[in-house]
Amino acid sequence: MILSVEPDIEVVGEAADGAQALEQVRALRPDVVLMDVQMPVMDGIEATRRIVADDLARVLVLTTFDDDAYVDDALRAGASGFLLKNSDADRLVDAVRTVAAGHALLAPEVTRRVIERMVAGEASSAEPTTPLVEPVETRVSTGSTAGLTPREQEVLVLVGKGLSNAEIAGELFLGEATVKTHVSNVLAKLHLRDRVQAVVFYHRSVRPSA
The missing domain is CATH 1.10.10.10 (Winged helix-like DNA-binding domain superfamily/Winged helix DNA-binding domain)
Structure with missing residues (x-):
């Protein structure tokens, strides 16, 4: 409802899980995919990885404060942006436009968490890790x-x-x-x-x- 009322945004499809999302993206070729993380059949991380690998669309991941590990995985999968699920309507619309224009976007709250994890990972010498x-x-x-x-x-x-x-x-x-x-x-x-x-x-x- 938030996106469909915007004159420059058209919602072309919805999906209940990652596998269905992948099918619809291949058929509809949207500019941006708003991707949830935890879904049945195929989760949002794997769906993001496949969408980006095939250059089908840019992906904006919806996340929560508790999804730190998912944020790491989504970064590696090639997501173009991260938005908190409790973001207001204006921020959601702006995020879609930003990602559609080819820019990456990190919600400030997510940015802080990503950087904290990155710094903690660099400080730890227990074992090598894949960079974010x-x-x-x-x-x-x-x-x-x-x-x-x-x-x-x-x-x-x-x-x-x-x-x-x-x-x-x-x-x-x-x-x-x-x-x-x-x-x-x-x-x-x-x-x-x-x-x-x-x-x-x-x-x-x-x-x-x-």
Whole structure:
């Protein structure tokens, strides 16, 4: 009901489980899939993995605070974004538009949990673990932000905190199209693949130590 009333969004199908979702995605070829995690027959992680592997659609995963392990798995499966199930209508609509435009999105609350797990994993030397995201290129370092303009540095900080383009636009009193340009420039200059890598880069290399 939330999405169908938006003039630029069309809900083309619904599915009760991951297997059914995969079938519908192959038949309907939507731009974005809103994916639950815990479902019968095939869970959302496996469905996401297959959808992304076949380049069928971008996937926005709905998660809860208790789904940390699923968030890790969904990142590896190639999900483009994560949204909390209790998000309000405006955030849901903005998330769908953001992912449809080719951008990655992490809800601020999910961002914090992902980073906490990433840092905890790096601190543990018990056994090697698979990283939550692919490592950024070695040429990216703490000094690399010197190539960013002051405005791009502000945008990087807000991306690192998990804000969407619309939220960044509100914070900096800019147009959303301008924010998208700044985000694209940040990713290009830092040789980062997407916003997920930008979040990780920010927390590893930019965020002031507590």
